[in-house]
Amino acid sequence: MAERDQKFAEIIVKEIVANPDDVKVDRTVDERGVLLTLTVNPSDIGYVIGKQGQTARAIRTLVKIVGAKNNARVNLKINEPEGSRRAPRREEVNTDVVDDLSI
Numbered sequence: 759m760a761e762r763d764q765k766f767a768e769i770i771v772k773e774i775v776a777n778p779d780d781v782k783v784d785r786t787v788d789e790r791g792v793l794l795t796l797t798v799n800p801s802d803i804g805y806v807i808g809k810q811g812q813t814a815r816a817i818r819t820l821v822k823i824v825g826a827k828n829n830a831r832v833n834l835k836i837n838e839p840e841g842s843r844r845a846p847r848r849e850e851v852n853t854d855v856v857d858d859l860s861i
Contacts, residue, residue, distance in 0.1 A: 791831030
């Protein structure tokens with residue numbers, strides 16, 4: 759009964775991806791609550807994350823609701839596959855304001 763959140767996440771993700779046999783959800787429990795770790799086929803990561811992360815956000819919300827129903831704090835971590843081509847975040851610093859001050 760305690761693994762309902764794990765089964766729920768697995769069922770949802772298997773319906774979204776093209777390779778449902780490669781979906782794996784690991785469950786760990788610690789003092790902060792339950793952590794579900796999702797691993798999918800690298801070609802399916804886009805389906806799981808969705809446009810601007812909307813699908814991932816929705817899955818996380820649903821899993822948290824299932825956890826709350828069972829009095830547990832549940833979080834979902836999505837493993838990034840090996841060889842991912844996601845660009846690193848750019849941290850641009852706008853120096854125009856600082857340049858204006860040093861007249």
